[in-house]
Amino acid sequence: MINEIDQQVELFQHQFTTVKSEIGKRIVGSEDIIEGILISLIAAGHTLLEGIPGLGKTKLVHTLSEVLQLEFSRIQFTPDLMPADIIGTNVVQENQQGEKSFEFQPGPIFGNMILADEINRATPKTQSALLEAMQEKSVSVGKRTHKLSLPFFVLATQNPLEMEGTYPLPEAQLDRFFFKLKVRYPSVDDLHKILDRTTQPEEPTVDRVLDGPQILAMRKTSRAIPISRSVQEYAIQLTLATHPGSPHAHNDVQQFIRYGASPRGAQALVLGGKIRALLNNRVHVSGEDIRAMVLPALRHRLLLNFEGEAEQIDPDTMLKKILDNTPEPS
């Protein structure tokens, strides 16, 4: 039995590494972003990518869709985009007898992997169309609920610079993202590689190395990892420390934070920690795994108050302070 588990762990690591290396053929650098996206995918979560234009966010998602044998849909969010444009709508269909009836025409949300490009350009009404799909993995149109095929994975991108004509994501929407990953500007070496690869006549090709069932199997494996109570307690304390009213809260949290992370944040910490433990050839979750998940899992779950907004407080800074001030329970 133990050997079987060891084999599962090895398989998990192999599949993960394979996907990552395939993506790496086309995407230079951003390894932490790739890893974060894959962890989010395996943990059945969704990812919000934030970065300035031109950093390869969309390219990354495209590459991922090519590597994974999944049905890919892209939705370009614009201010005039309507919910029906995403989830689909009932259209009148006429059969051979001339009878007319409404028939549901699925929207682009009906796929395995959805790229919601520049999600903050759509109105909150349209953004909210994703809520049910992201959480329940289903879409309700009229009186009918349509189940989405699994794995269902939303990758949204947004530009932090352009605030004109954008609609910040509502908290409920943000909370449904498993991770929020910040795409950094590449280094000089990475830029050299990017230029080398993208200015050649032919673009590097990638292979499909993972399909839906394999992803679901990986998900099942990762969730089987046991976690001790002390480590889980640590995840809870870190989550509670983001709440200004909590006794674990840092002074800055009490000053600048309006609301902290929801229990979804703690779930993200634990699930992400489990996957990271497997990637590190461990069958138990450590406090280090939890700490590594804090920034991507909680940064978009902190709601700054007026003072925090005025001071332009970076949630990452707050989370680092929380990490420094929250000891791991023994």
Added chain:
Amino acid sequence: MALENHTANRAAVTRVLETIERRLRFDRLLRELIVGFSLSMAVPLVVVFWHLFSPIQTTTFWLITLCWLLGFCSFTLWRLSQKGSLTQAATSVDLRAKLKDELKSAHWFISESTSSPWVEAHLDRAARTADKLEIVELYPKQIPRNSLVAIGLFVLLIALNLVPTSWTRGWLEAKSPRSTETRESKTKTAENILEPSDSLNLEDDPALEKRATQLLNNMIEEVSGTDSMEQLEEIRKRLNTEETDLEAIEQSLEAMARAMEGVTQLDEVREALANKNFGEAAEQLRELAKHLEKNTTTSDDKKRLQEGLERAALEVREELEELSEALERSAEQLGKNNFKESKESLDEAASKLNESAQEQAEQNLKDAAKRQLQQLQEILNARREHASQAKRGGEQSSKEQAQGGAGQGQGTEQTTARQGGDHGEARQAGNGEQKQGNQPAQGDQGGMPFDGPTQLGSPTELEVTLRQEVILSQQEREIEFEREHEQLIEQPSRAADSEVEYRKIEPGRSYADPEALGYDSIPWSYRTLVKRYFETMGPRGQHD
């Protein structure tokens, strides 16, 4: 087979954790005991330092030492009873060996009896990791750095007790350096006092000798002052009860000397008696007896001598009855020309005179001993009084300072002195300045060591004038306040108008500002003054 493996894995992990826990407990105990010992060393060090500059009695020393030992032992037992948990051991080893919570998680799964294929896989891995652990390398035995401090403090303690000064001693002996000197002085004083007692033939009175010896021993062993005082008083009483009426004897012999006037042969005897030198008088009588034996005197001289001896015999009072009889017999035998018998009677009279001389000497020595004992009593009294007044002095000092600080007694001079035994204290206070100090009055012995018999002057007296302090009641204070108010405000206001040009100044706050009104910034004692001031000023706008 799988079940056995699972059990073995759990046992292996637990065994390693227990080993680590024991090692951690030992290290913790060692560290805590060294720190506790270092901190507790402050107690004996303070005692030793204190003892160097201010002697500590043996009882006090042993009490402190006992408390210190009890405290340290209690701390040790308390820390020994504190056992660490295996979770702490697992956390520690995870940190040291960088195991990323592997053993901690394993211990939690074991303690919670959690079982699943994944848990067993984890325990299998943890058991293998635990087997590979080099506990000795992870937790090397090392002496904590704090031990150097503890050793240093202990060496300091030993060194302080080995300081080769004449005025200090080992702390185990815990004798007072100053009291050592005092003890020697006391011994010397006691010997001085009791030296005359040797010539008093204390051996004749074993009880008195025993008491004196006990007293001397007590003084050497530093028994309490009260016991010494009682014993001194007892000896002094006994000396008083055995007192010889030397004055009556002297008066009798002086009368005898006067009766010898006009007798040439008795001139030396008379002169010696007049000088109260009874021994010399006895010698002269023996000389006279030798002359009588030789029968070289004329009949007239013999007759005058006979008459002189008879007169002398008559003058001698009953205290010296035997002397009187001897002189009378001598005169009688001389009248019968029995010179030999007369000489024997004179020798007998001389012997009686010798006895009187000895009694005189004994009485003088007794008087000297009584004076010495009285001085010793006074010294002991003074020391006790000094000690009690020193204790009271601190309380009274703070009390007097408080009174001086309140400004009472301005413009007055007050001198108080207490005469509690030989201790005097004077204090002067005036114009807000207060001087205070203990000035030794005449005969003050407070704090002085015994350096032999102290020569005390004649007792002095200080005239003490105590003044009753006037404490005003609340009503009297108000009357006084009104009087001052009348002098300070009312009278000048009635005398002339103010020369200050009034201007309208808009206040920063309105009178109706409740916050300002509610703000308690005016001291309570000035409230009435401020209120009256504004009442005098009148309502707002009147002076605008």
